Amino acid sequence: MSDTQELEEKARQIEGAIAVELEALAELMAHPPAQSAPAAMKQRLVAAKRLISKLRKTSNAAQKIVASGRKTQSQRRRDIYFQGLRHRLRKWNRVQVTYDQAIAQTPTPLTVGDTPAHFAQQLEVIDHVYTAIYGLLRADTQDDRAALLGYPDIPLTLSRFSACCHAALRLCLAQQKPRPLRFLDVGCGVGITLLSAARVFDRATGLEFDPGYVATARNLHIAVGSDRVEVTAGDAMDFDVIYFFKPIQSREKMRALEHRIIAQARPGTVLIAPYMDFATDNPHQPCHSIVRYVHVVGLTESQANALGQEAQMIGPAIIPPDQDKDPKAGFLAPLIDALAQRGFALKEDRPQI
Numbered sequence: 497m498s499d500t501q502e503l504e505e506k507a508r509q510i511e512g513a514i515a516v517e518l519e520a521l522a523e524l525m526a527h528p529p530a531q532s533a534p535a536a537m538k539q540r541l542v543a544a545k546r547l548i549s550k551l552r553k554t555s556n557a558a559q560k561i562v563a564s565g566r567k568t569q570s571q572r573r574r575d576i577y578f579q580g581l582r583h584r585l586r587k588w589n590r591v592q593v594t595y596d597q598a599i600a601q602t603p604t605p606l607t608v609g610d611t612p613a614h615f616a617q618q619l620e621v622i623d624h625v626y627t628a629i630y631g632l633l634r635a636d637t638q639d640d641r642a643a644l645l646g647y648p649d650i651p652l653t654l655s656r657f658s659a660c661c662h663a664a665l666r667l668c669l670a671q672q673k674p675r676p677l678r679f680l681d682v683g684c685g686v687g688i689t690l691l692s693a694a695r696v697f698d699r700a701t702g703l704e705f706d707p708g709y710v711a712t713a714r715n716l717h718i719a720v721g722s723d724r725v726e727v728t729a730g731d732a733m734d735f736d737v738i739y740f741f742k743p744i745q746s747r748e749k750m751r752a753l754e755h756r757i758i759a760q761a762r763p764g765t766v767l768i769a770p771y772m773d774f775a776t777d778n779p780h781q782p783c784h785s786i787v788r789y790v791h792v793v794g795l796t797e798s799q800a801n802a803l804g805q806e807a808q809m810i811g812p813a814i815i816p817p818d819q820d821k822d823p824k825a826g827f828l829a830p831l832i833d834a835l836a837q838r839g840f841a842l843k844e845d846r847p848q849i
């Protein structure tokens with residue numbers, strides 16, 4: 497048996513042992529932060545670190561061996577294995593940094609509004625352009641019959657919408673809701689909100705009764721090739737996040753819709769209702785505000801407060817559901833996934849603006 501072959505076998509064995517430790521660590525991370533078991537986590541991490549330093553030595557030893565003459569097919573295959581191994585070892589450093597951030601228990605507030613002044617100015621520019629493009633899309637598409645019953649498609653600003661979705665995502669992660677996370681926009685108009693929501697949640701569905709808007713929304717989604725988005729007619733309460741921005745003009749009918757949503761949504765469903773009279777008109781419903789415009793259904797007040805605290809321990813990462821996974825992550829994959837479930841992404845995977 498050649499030296500490198502021996503080293504490969506040894507390295508594979510160590511990788512298997514690391515995978516056992518990191519899978520156990522990822523499983524421990526699956527508990528909500530407040531219920532995590534720090535001693536057991538530390539034990540797994542120490543064991544993994546010890547094995548990784550052994551693995552590093554094996555990888556270095558393999559790199560020092562220079563093959564003479566033409567490489568055989570199995571030597572070339574082994575080179576590819578060791579390249580992948582070096583990639584994992586380099587990545588481990590970034591996984592550790594992210595892991596340390598995730599277990600540091602430093603709360604990141606859930607905020608909607610309260611943006612620093614200079615950043616608010618930048619958002620204002622983005623919102624201005626967004627609203628202009630929105631206006632172009634919805635121009636002259638409102639159906640006459642629909643115009644009698646409902647508001648035209650007036651957009652919520654993208655910055656406010658994104659902030660609400662971000663808070664809702666962290667509330668879903670804090671509740672450990674099973675994937676896919678499903679978002680519903682009641683009265684989605686021409687469907688642009690759904691494109692934003694699909695960057696945050698796994699599926700984004702819009703209900704809209706105006707046929708002109710439905711047609712525009714469907715064309716838009718076909719044009720941008722978004723296949724996790726759909727516009728539909730009908731009524732369904734089987735969603736994790738339900739958004740409604742004043743679809744109906746009549747306050748009486750709007751209240752009836754709000755009551756129906758609150759009564760039928762499953763406990764733990766996050767509601768995004770970005771207008772003032774929702775909160776003031778619904779104080780006695782089983783629905784509690786967590787942060788401005790963002791509410792949770794079916795929890796007692798103390799449960800809702802506890803959830804709000806837990807969600808602050810969820811990190812700020814928004815990982816688009818269709819983001820490609822690293823095919824060479826190997827033993828790191830379960831821990832990277834567990835970090836993502838806690839709202840933490842490795843630095844290279846975060847958007848750079």
Ligand SMILES: C[S@@+](CC[C@H](N)C(=O)[O-])C[C@H]1O[C@@H](n2cnc3c(N)ncnc32)[C@H](O)[C@@H]1O
Pocket residue numbers: 642645646647648649650651652681682683684685686689703704705706709741742743744
């Ligand atoms: C204020 S716009 C909301 C636009 C979009 N959701 C946003 O936030 O940018 C309200 C939308 O609700 C739609 N709508 C009104 N009544 C509805 C109903 N009963 N069912 C479904 N959609 C309705 C209207 O056609 C309109 O497009």
